[in-house]
Amino acid sequence: MSSPVPVSGAVAESSSNAVTLSTSPTISAHSPGSYFGSMNRRLTSSFTAPPKTLKPFNTEDMKVLLLENINKTAIDILNQQGYQVEVYKTSLDEEELIEKIRDVHAIGIRSKTKLTAKVLREAKNLVAIGCFCIGTNQVDLEYAARHGIAVFNSPFSNSRSVAELVIGEIIALARQLGDRSMEMHQNTWNKVSAKCWEIRGKTLGIVGYGHIGSQLSVLAESMGMSVVYYDVVPLMALGTARQISTLNELLSVSDFVTLHVPQLPETHNLISGPQIAAMKEGAYLINASRGNVVDIRALVNALSSGKLGGAALDVYPNEPAKNGPHFVETLNSWIPELVKQKNVILTPHIGGSTEEAQSAIGVEVGTALTKYINEGSTIGAVNFPELSLRPLSADEEGHVRVLYIHSNVPGVLRTVNEIFADHNIEKQYSESRGEVAYMMADIADVTTSDIKTLYEQLYNTPFRIAIRLLY
Numbered sequence: 314m315s316s317p318v319p320v321s322g323a324v325a326e327s328s329s330n331a332v333t334l335s336t337s338p339t340i341s342a343h344s345p346g347s348y349f350g351s352m353n354r355r356l357t358s359s360f361t362a363p364p365k366t367l368k369p370f371n372t373e374d375m376k377v378l379l380l381e382n383i384n385k386t387a388i389d390i391l392n393q394q395g396y397q398v399e400v401y402k403t404s405l406d407e408e409e410l411i412e413k414i415r416d417v418h419a420i421g422i423r424s425k426t427k428l429t430a431k432v433l434r435e436a437k438n439l440v441a442i443g444c445f446c447i448g449t450n451q452v453d454l455e456y457a458a459r460h461g462i463a464v465f466n467s468p469f470s471n472s473r474s475v476a477e478l479v480i481g482e483i484i485a486l487a488r489q490l491g492d493r494s495m496e497m498h499q500n501t502w503n504k505v506s507a508k509c510w511e512i513r514g515k516t517l518g519i520v521g522y523g524h525i526g527s528q529l530s531v532l533a534e535s536m537g538m539s540v541v542y543y544d545v546v547p548l549m550a551l552g553t554a555r556q557i558s559t560l561n562e563l564l565s566v567s568d569f570v571t572l573h574v575p576q577l578p579e580t581h582n583l584i585s586g587p588q589i590a591a592m593k594e595g596a597y598l599i600n601a602s603r604g605n606v607v608d609i610r611a612l613v614n615a616l617s618s619g620k621l622g623g624a625a626l627d628v629y630p631n632e633p634a635k636n637g638p639h640f641v642e643t644l645n646s647w648i649p650e651l652v653k654q655k656n657v658i659l660t661p662h663i664g665g666s667t668e669e670a671q672s673a674i675g676v677e678v679g680t681a682l683t684k685y686i687n688e689g690s691t692i693g694a695v696n697f698p699e700l701s702l703r704p705l706s707a708d709e710e711g712h713v714r715v716l717y718i719h720s721n722v723p724g725v726l727r728t729v730n731e732i733f734a735d736h737n738i739e740k741q742y743s744e745s746r747g748e749v750a751y752m753m754a755d756i757a758d759v760t761t762s763d764i765k766t767l768y769e770q771l772y773n774t775p776f777r778i779a780i781r782l783l784y
């Protein structure tokens with residue numbers, strides 16, 4: 314991991330627009346670090362003029378809110394930058410979230426916190442969101458991009474943990490371990506072999522052959538299972554696994570079906586009555602993807618009729634924000650029926666919850682956030698054009714890095730380069746993604762007073778979504 318450049322000084326637009334360009338000793342045009350420009354991201358907002366003045370702040374003014382028990386590795390990385398880091402073990406309800414998000418510059422969440430347009434609209438200073446998990450369905454990615462907020466995640470640091478959990482569940486379902494254990498806890502000795510199986514020679518059907526599905530494929534084959542998979546895109550098979558062209562065909566040949574697709578409109582109730590009907594008699598269903606991929610009512614019917622031999626769920630349509638008792642009814646109205654069925658393993662969304670995964674995710678997303686805040690690098694962003702430049706170094710006097718997030722329309726570079734005309738552009742990169750484009754430029758021969766002028770001129774461009782100047 315390369316260490317990001319420390320932020321020595323910064324300037325941000327205040328929400329009141331009543332601020333002055335600082336001559337604070339912590340801000341120097343010739344020191345390595347960041348000059349933090351506009352926090353305003355509204356393209357068509359109430360801002361019709363640039364901020365009259367600029368408010369200084371230092372690294373210590375950077376506020377980061379971390380929710381949902383994010384790992385210490387991330388807290389340490391962010392603290393080392395000098396940021397103000399506020400940490401919560403749980404998610405927050407919408408009202409509290411809106412209150413808290415108002416003045417933070419970056420927020421870290423996991424799968425529970427919903428960053429909807431309604432919440433993000435209140436986040437006037439937000440420049441980055443870190444999803445310390447794989448899924449990003451909890452964030453309105455498009456809204457964030459259109460308002461200059463970069464979103465980062467950790468695409469594979471917990472894949473192995475999920476794959477291992479599923480392997481455990483395959484064996485546990487085949488041997489009815491959950492029920493036997495529960496009976497013993499209730500003082501009942503119930504030694505049975507009926508409908509208990511080895512997994513050797515059985516067929517595992519993987520729906521979604523991405524990071525998790527493909528890891529699982531390798532692990533399952535190493536235990537003697539045959540693997541088939543279904544995915545919406547053609548993907549290279551690992552080992553002797555075989556891609557199957559339709560979901561129904563996969564369902565009809567698999568002894569175990571396991572789901573590893575993202576939450577999308579197309580995956581909502583991907584497994585419902587008709588799909589379960591296509592499964593083999595006595596087959597098992599495992600869902601560690603997202604709660605609404607399985608129609609729980611249909612699953613209950615299939616278990617109670619004996620069509621399915623068991624199921625393991627790690628995810629649910631409405632998961633609670635924090636740990637505690639008396640949650641079952643809130644998950645889904647059919648869960649109370651589900652818990653009465655035999656051979657059903659329910660876990661509280663722990664697929665990625667291992668020390669290894671959480672620690673790796675903390676480093677990965679914590680680093681991505683600091684590299685974006687300190688250097689403007691968007692590598693790994695899920696909703697933004699990806700760009701990176703090496704950090705400005707201390708001996709590059711008079712250099713300023715311009716980070717310019719703008720609408721992806723013709724004429725932007727011509728306009729921006731007019732503004733840069735009196736300076737030497739040492740590097741300039743631009744990349745677009747959908748409606749949003751991002752330009753990074755390192756320009757030389759910039760004095761402290763030039764910085765304010767540059768900022769104001771860039772602010773006044775009609776394409777501007779957000780600007781930051783780092784130096």
Ligand SMILES: NC(=O)c1ccc[n+]([C@@H]2O[C@H](COP(=O)([O-])OP(=O)(O)OC[C@H]3O[C@@H](n4cnc5c(N)ncnc54)[C@H](O)[C@@H]3O)[C@@H](O)[C@H]2O)c1
Nearest residue numbers: 447448521522523524525544545573574575601602664665
């Ligand atoms: N239980 C947990 O704790 C936990 C942990 C990590 C991830 N997850 C969930 O698992 C999901 C999968 O993770 P991943 O890292 O393997 O994702 P991934 O993006 O690497 O793979 C997903 C695969 O699903 C495929 N896909 C998309 N739509 C499909 C459809 N309709 N039918 C079939 N295939 C489809 C994609 O083409 C892709 O190959 C994540 O999106 C996340 O929601 C859960």
Ligand SMILES: O=C(O)[C@H](O)COP(=O)(O)O
Nearest residue numbers: 423424425446447448665
């Ligand atoms: O998307 C993910 O990575 C998983 O669902 C895990 O989410 P969590 O970090 O909230 O446990």
